[in-house]
Structures are given as structure tokens and as C-alpha cells.
Amino acid sequence: MEHLLTHIINYHPLPEAAKNALANCLVKKTMAKNELLLTEGRVCRHLYFLEKGALRGFYNLDGKEITHWFAFENDFVTSFHSFTTGKPAVENIQLLEGSVLWAISKEDITELFNQHHEIERLVRIAYEKYYIRLEERFVNAQFKTAKELYETLLIHNPHIIERVSLGCIASYLGISQETLSRIRGQF
């Protein structure tokens, strides 16, 4: 957990009191490959920090599973829309590998925000980074060819290619499995 906190305060340093308060709210959760952390239709009431392992968020579209994000070591994980609005999730969260997570409930984090301005600041700053990441993905998705998308992933997120199946990667990039397989064959 110490290691995890070190990563969290990378976003923004926290005073000892805030750091301890946060640590006290975190509950460890260990899950096995393929298990679901969240099922479509349920409200996501927790924010998670991924200490070890890998996850994906996916939703169903015309009977196909569309993976729209991956999470790895030290990432924040939640169904963002559901967690922030309190509405049922449209997505599922699944374990791609056996993983160790630390959970914090929405109530607890709300209380932490009230007690520790610096924790809300940390989250505000984390949001900025996540927003920028999403913007980049968006720009790529809109104007790059399938091959360019794969090359970009290979350069910037090689861990995804190493740890995730081809089918998941294809839908993540917004291309068909067959196209991705053909592209990969060229390398």
C-alpha cells in the first residue's frame, strides 16, 4: 500500500494527515482473472486503485464486446460516468489478470473531500491528466488509419500489446479484429 500511495501523491503531494485519512479509507480487494468488478446496469459506488494486474472496461454494441479502456498497475479505475453521476453503468469492468485493488467508496471519498481540501485538489489534478489522455485518444481515433493507430499504440503503450488479446485491442482501437490481424502480420 505504501508503494501505491507514493504513486497517488505523484499527482499532488498530500500532508501527512490527509495521506493517513486516505489510507484508512482504502480496502484491499483481490480478484481472479475473468471475474467482473462491475456489471452493466449496476451503479458503480467505488473508485479503485490498481496495485497489480490488469483490467478492461467494455460495453456491448450489436452483440459485440467493445473494450474502451484498459487499466494497469497504479491506474485509477472506476466506471467514471456511473461513479460520478450515480446512474447505472453502461459498461462492465473485467479482470484481464489476477489483480490486487484498493477500493474507496463514494461516501468515503466525498467525506475526504470535505475534510481535506488537498485530496480534492489531487483528484482535480488527476482529472486534468485523464482528460488530456482522452483528448489524445479521441484525436487519434478520428483521423488515423488502422495501421497508424496500431503503430501509435506500439510506441506509446507497448504494455497493452504485450498483455492483452488481439480482439480486445482491436475494439479498443475501433477497428475489426481481422484488420488488426492483417496489420500485425506486416510487422
Add this chain to the structure above:
Amino acid sequence: MEHLLTHIINYHPLPEAAKNALANCLVKKTMAKNELLLTEGRVCRHLYFLEKGALRGFYNLDGKEITHWFAFENDFVTSFHSFTTGKPAVENIQLLEGSVLWAISKEDITELFNQHHEIERLVRIAYEKYYIRLEERFVNAQFKTAKELYETLLIHNPHIIERVSLGCIASYLGISQETLSRIRGQF
């Protein structure tokens, strides 16, 4: 300005003191159609609230202008990446109509965050809404056909279609001008 503040506190109510402090930091700015609020390569040091008018953010790709967002009445406006990181902007911000804006500098807003926890909270909540909006656009862009994208825009953002030229809308949707023109012809 009163009207504008009403809209801002829609995200989260502010105590009088915070509201006044915010109001004192806002500087009115009036600009004409086609003027640039921000030029690519410069650092965006302000966050703006758009009281009246319309703007677009665009960047250059292979000699083409790609509009990647629009802003209308009561929207927050900035080059998000540049404003939050302090790096040079990759995008330009241009006036689509004569507009009235209220500007706040990064230094001022940072100071407001320090003085008024509730203002930082308001921004944190605003970020959540903007993030969700971007997620929705992203999912659309990735899996809808050109025609579906146009229909979605027609239903959810008709004001864009009414107030913006076809060329800008096409690049916003990630499709060519010609394709959009043909789709429109079908209605």
C-alpha cells in the same frame, strides 16, 4: 455578468464570499467574428466563460483545419491542454460570431482555489461533466457511420448545425465535407 454567474453556480452552489471573489477576477472581453482568441504555439493562460456568441477550437492536420470543439453561450472555454500544463497550444481558438467573454487568468484561478475550497470543488465537478461529454463523443466517433453521426448531432446539438458552416461541422464529426454534403442532401 450576474446571468453568467448563475450559470456557473449551476455546477455547484458557491458561498457569497467565493462568488464575489470569483466575480472580481473576471475581466470582460469583446471580440469580433473571425478574430483569434488563441494562436497555435502560444501558451493559453486564461480560462474563459462565454456569455454570448460562438467559438471553435481547431488545429491543422495535413494542411486542413480540423475543428475539434465548438463553444456557445455559457460554456467554459480554454485550450485545455495548454492551460492546465502550461505548454504551447496545438490548437487555435477562433470566433465564429461576435462574442462576449469573461476571462480569468491561471494565476487568479489558482489563488481562488487556495482561498475557496468550494471554487476548486466547482471546477472538479465541471471537469466531471466535461469528461463524460468527451467520452460520449469518443464512443460515437469510433463506431457510428457518417450518417449516424450527423443524425446524432441533429438530435442532440441542433444549434451547432444551425450556427456553424458545413466545413467546420464535417471535420468536427471526423468526416469529409463532401460526404456531409451528400448526407444532408438525403434529408
Add this chain to the structure above:
DNA sequence: TGTGCTTTTTGACGAATGTCAAAAAATAGT
């Protein structure tokens, strides 16, 4: 009310990529 500039439309064509179906390869479980 012309004249020039910008935006939109139309047509012809080609390239990139999706779809369907089946084979091949890899993986997991017993």
C-alpha cells in the same frame, strides 16, 4: 446590381476497412 470570394454541391473513381465464413493456431482443462 455586379463582381469576386467563399462555401456547398455533384460526379467519377479508388482505397481502406468491415463482414462473413472457414481454416489454423494457441490455450486450458482433465
Add this chain to the structure above:
DNA sequence: ACTATTTTTTGACATTCGTCAAAAAGCACA
């Protein structure tokens, strides 16, 4: 090690959409 299941690859084909080029329409401003 063998079988069943899942994942990846391959092939044939259809289709959407982009590109280039030119015409038409719309608009601004003298």
C-alpha cells in the same frame, strides 16, 4: 498428452467513405 474451447489468421467480397476536380450556389462588399 488429448480434447475442447478460444483466439488468431486467411480469403473473397461488398461498401463506405475519402479524394480530386469542377460546377453551382451563396454571400459580401463596392
